[in-house]
Structure formats: C-alpha cells, structure tokens
Amino acid sequence: MKAFIVDRYGKKEKLHLREIAEPVIKENDVLVQVYSASVNLLDSKIKNGEFKLILPYKTPFVLGHDVAGVITKIGAKVSHFKVGDEVYARPADHRIGTFAGLIAMNEADVALKPKRLTMEEAASIPLVALTAWQALVEKADLKKGQKVFIQAGSGGVGTIAIQLAKYLGATVATTTSTANVEWVKALGADIVIDYKKEDFETILHDYDVVLNSQDAKTLEKSLRVLKPGGKLISISGPPDPAFTEEMRLGWPLKMVMGLLSFGTRKKAKRQHVDYSFLFMRAEGYQLSKITALIDSGIINPVIDKIFPFEKTEEALTYVESGRAKGKVVIKVI
Ligand SMILES: NC(=O)c1ccc[n+]([C@@H]2O[C@H](COP(=O)([O-])OP(=O)(O)OC[C@H]3O[C@@H](n4cnc5c(N)ncnc54)[C@H](OP(=O)(O)O)[C@@H]3O)[C@@H](O)[C@H]2O)c1
Secondary structure, three states, X not given: OEEEEEOOOOOOOOOEEEEOOOOOOOOOEEEEEEEEEEEOHHHXXXXXXXXXXXXXXXXXXXXXXXXXXXXXXXXXXOOXXXXXXXXXXXXXXXXXXXXXXXXXXXXXXXXXXXXOOOHHHHHOOHHHHHHHHHHHHHHOOOOOOOEEEEOOOOOHXXXXXXXXXXXXXXXXXXXXXXXXXXXXXXXXXXXXXXXXOXXXXXXXXXXXXXXXXXXXXXXXXXXXXXXEEEEEEEOOOOOOHHXXXXXXXXXXXXXXXXXXXXXXXXXXXXXXXXXXXXXXXXXXXXXXXXXXXXXXXXXXXXXXXXXXXXXXXXXXXXHHOOOOOOEEEEEOO
C-alpha cells in the first residue's frame, strides 16, 4: 500500500510517499481501507519531534490521526464490527498512520461512521470531536445554564466544541479574527470576540469553564475570566501531574512536566479555580455518542479544504499556517 512516512524527525523534514507492506491485524483489530483522513496540528508536532519524549515513535513511521473508511478484515476476537462496515476513528497513540491506504486499529477505538456524512466529512471529526467531548463533558461536566469560553472558535476543535457546548445548554463565548466573526456566530456562539480588536479579559467575567488552546499569555488571562470554583482546561499545555501519570512517564520527565505547570497551578489555586491539562485519547464508545449527535443534526462538520492524497504535504503546511477555518481533509479514495 502507499503511505506517507516520517523518515526523520525535524521541522524541515518532508513526508515521503512510499509503497510499504500492509498492516497485520491482531485479534481485536479491524483493518480499514482509508477513504479519507484529516490533518491535525498534532501530525506536524509529532513530525517535528516536539512529542518525541512523550510519544517516542520509532522512525520510519506512517503519520496521520484521523480516518474514515471501510472495514476489509477483522481479527478473530472482534465482536462489534463486520467486513464492509463504514467506520471512522482516531487511532490510539502508538498505532497512528492514517495517511495510508490501510490502517489496523483496535475495535475499541472505532465507531460507525455517521450515516449522513460523506467520507471526507466523517474524517474531519474524530480527533477534534473527542477533544471537545473529553474537555466539556468528561472534565468540565458542563451543565445547562453554565458559561463556557472556547478559544479559537474558527479552528478544528473550536468549531465542534461550540456546537457541543450549545447542545449541552451552555452560554458560549469564543474568539476569532474579523473575517470569521459572522460565520462563527452562525455556528451558535453567543458572544464572539474579535481578538484583533478586543481583549477577551475585559469582556468576559465569572465564567464556569475555559477551553484554552492558545499561548501562555492567553492561558494566564483565562484564569482571570473564571469565577471561583471555575475550571480552566488547556489543550495547548502546560502538562499537569495527572497527565504524566496517564502517560506513565518516568520520574525525570514527571519532574520536568510537573515544573512546567507549577506556576499555572499555583496561580489557579490563588484564584480558587481548577487547572487541568487534556491530552485527548482514542475512544470508540465516545465517538459513537458523537455519531448519534451528528446523525440527529446537532453537530455538523466544518471543512475548510480537501486535498488529494498526493498533496498530503501541502495539507500539512496549510494546517501549520494556523489560519484553517474548521478542518483540512485528505481524500485518499
Ligand atoms: N491536547 C489535545 O488533546 C489537543 C487536541 C486537539 C488540538 N490540540 C491543540 O489545540 C490547538 C488548536 O487546535 P485546532 O486543531 O483547533 O487548531 P487549528 O484548527 O489549526 O486552529 C486554527 C484556527 O485558530 C484561530 N486562531 C489563531 N490564533 C488565534 C488567537 N490568538 N485567538 C483565537 N483564534 C485564533 C484561527 O483563526 P484566525 O485565522 O481568525 O486567527 C484559525 O481558524 C493546537 O495547538 C492543537 O495542537 C490539542
């Protein structure tokens, strides 16, 4: 099969399109023919080597964290899927590789594809929707009537998180730049702040939850828009001790990671708010709940551009620009 390979870590390193052996399935695996994949900043960060200590992929490896496709083979112990099922997934860490013709995944990471979506639309969903779910449902336990500030409402995570938060009954504030204000409002956000012209800290007060996806300065300001007892959940760091436990990191790394978030945790404590870092994980069961929300029209995909498979490198560069409006998708078939 054809696949886009990382041969060497590095910002300047290119992906290489090569013919490689088909994946071999384990007894709980499904083999999926990739119809479509989508690009995440995590792909670039992994290729650049930024995650090498946490997720030490041994080169050469196939990149790609989102897939929609059709099951072509199942392992002996697979019980929830059959050959021919249309599925989508964010494969688990250490088992990534959706920029390819085929991928083998544990069935626990897979869900049936929403019926009303095309393969391209479906591939745009798993990583960002699971991130939104794990932040707003699992960590924040966001309730009807609460106020949530979701940064970067025009991004991959933001577009889905806004729709999920509205479904949960929250009042949603978000940030984006001038050109995106109107269509982000149309996604359901109640308050849209143009970050080029206004400072969210002067507008938002007494929030229950902030989903932070930006830099350290934004993180610090976010602490101040929360009410006492509020929750600051960051997907852009710094990592907290719970994350080091989840990733089963050795003690030197645990120490370093703990120190990275020490200041933030201290400030959060002073403000009487809770700080936590989220590194999303694969989870087929949660994805099946997202399938139901999509099929009932509650969550809609937002796609900026679709690139042909051969242009995967260009798709990655486009995402790295930080200007994507929703998701960037790769059409494999
Ligand atoms: N920890 C995790 O599990 C996890 C999971 C998913 C994503 N992430 C991280 O979360 C971040 C966001 O991911 P993403 O996929 O949503 O990114 P993305 O789709 O690439 O974000 C692009 C969007 O961000 C907006 N943006 C850029 N700077 C902004 C600012 N200062 N304020 C508000 N909006 C701004 C841009 O709008 P304009 O063009 O209008 O500026 C653009 O629409 C990334 O760092 C990613 O690595 C982490």
